[in-house]
Amino acid sequence: MRRVTMLLVVPVLGIALVVTAGALLAPWRDRAPVSRDTARDTDPIAAAQRRLQRLPGDWNTWAELGLAYVQRARVTGDQADYPRAEQALGRSLEIRRNDNAVALAGLGALAAARHDFPAALRHGRAALAVDPYRAAALGVVADALTELGRYDEAFRTVQRMVDLRPDAASYARASYTWELRGDVGRATDAMRRALDAAAEPADRAFARRHLGELAFGTGDLGTAATHFTEGLRLLPGDPPLRTGLARVRAARGDTGAAIAEFRAVLTAVPEPAYVAELGDLLTAGGDPVAGAAEHARARAAWAAEAATGHPPEADPVLFAADHRDPAALDAARRLYTRQPGIAGADAMGWALRAAGRPAEALRHADQALKLGTRSALAHYHRGMILADLRRTADARAELETALRLNPYFSTRHAPIARATLASLGR
Structure with a gap:
């Protein structure tokens, strides 16, 4: 499934700052980091700091600085910025305790970034109590409710x-609501509206990236490649756009070019999910030893994150279940407790299946698809669980659905889906 990171746009010293409100509206894929050089080029932190040197009592700029730190942490993956954000937002509230919706919305974005979605919801609603017309606070609330599985709200x-x-x-959030409900046409239309409304190149590149992922999710490689390429013209070197284009190349059979692109991206952004995907590509390309080495790197990086208190995410849980790691189920439980929505349910079901408990797994796989989400990976997971339960006809239907939705949905799992279908017969 596609992991989406939504936009929370707030004005920062006249600059349109795009702040992601959690790792968030993001159930299906890795975080969306960019290189530190790219982040520095678009980072408004220095401007806020210069202004605060002149006006140290400017509570609004303190709040904006906190939001800027949240954004930088999100795009670089450096969690050291979260305490800085907390300090700046706290300073804003010290100066202006009451009627400070900007700082409250910032605390909500920070809580969501740390995967504390109940706190994000609480802060977002507190901001709306001060200013019911603050769109950024509505974004925080919507994102938190989504991750908590409270979809109607x-x-x-x-x-x-x-x-x-x-x-x-x-519009970007509206796109995601339609995607969750399985209406890719309306999701695409809403994201095109986001593209048309975006004022900054980075925002337009964001929309291009997600339009490309929507197209790739339906197996439309040509349209996906066009969007990823256009996005890279707007934001050269952006890792999510580059890896999107690499996935298109792999789907077209050019595994070597895809591997080279992932290696290039990883020199700038050592993101564990990209490392794991490189391992899959190497294995598929006929080098299982090199693939296993990359998988070991990804496992070690995720373990290091967990050791620092980083909350569980879907990517490492699914990876652990793929590799039959005994710790996968415990991590899935912790993820599902924090995020009892579609992402948590899918991960929980897959981990239960890896633990040899397909009957329990099926209940969670059903939950992951209850909104009608057209996710090839989720249908594949459900199909393999059904195969374990020897419900052959149902398993065939789910695996056929997965491959019909997107024959290229996973370098690792699409071949397994085809092989399992062949073994199930007709």
Whole structure:
């Protein structure tokens, strides 16, 4: 499934700052880091700091600085910025304790970034109590509700956000609500509206990236390649766009070019999910030893993150279940407790299947598809669980659905889906 990171646009010293409100609206894929050089080029932190040197009591700029730190942590993956964000937002509230919706919304974005979605919801609602018309706070609330699996409330909040401010941030969230409900056409239309409304090149590149991922999710490689390429013209070197184009190349059979692209990206951004995907590509390309080495690197990087208190995410849980790691189920439980929505349910089901408990796994796989999400990976997971339960006809239907939705959905799992279908017969 596709992991989406949504937009939360707030004005920062006249600059449109795109702040992601959690790792968030993001159930299906890795975080979306960019290189530190790219982040520095678009980072408004220095401008905020210069202004605060002149106006140290400017509570609004302190709040904006906190939001900027949240954004930088999100795009670089450096969690050291989160305490800086907390300090700046706290300073804003010290100066202006009451009626400070900007800082409260910032605390909500920070809590979501740390995967504390109940706290994100609480802060977002506190911001709305101060300013019911603050679109950024509506975004925080919508994102938190989505990750908590409270979809009806989340969708109503997104609609309110669109009604209040039909801009790139609200259209991007609207796109995701349609994607969750399985309406890829409306999801694409809403993301095109986000593209049209985006004022900054980085925001337009964001929309291009997700339009490319929507197209790739349906197996439309040509359209996906076009969007990824256009996005890279707007934001050269952006790792998510580059890896999107690499996946298209792999799907077209050019595994060597895809491997080279992933290696190049990883020199700038050592993201564990990209390392794991490189391992899959190397294995598929006929070098299982090199693939296993990359898988070991990814495993070690995720273990290091966990040792620092980083909350569980879907990617490492699914990876652990893929490799039959005995720790996968415990990690899945912790993820599902924090995020009892589609992402957590899918990971929980896959980990239960890896633990040899397919009957329990099926209940979670059903939950992951309850909204009608057209995810090839989720259908594949459900199909393999059904195969374990010897429900042959149902398993065939699910695996055929996965491959019909996107024959290229996973370098690792698409071949397994085909082989399993062949073994099940007709």
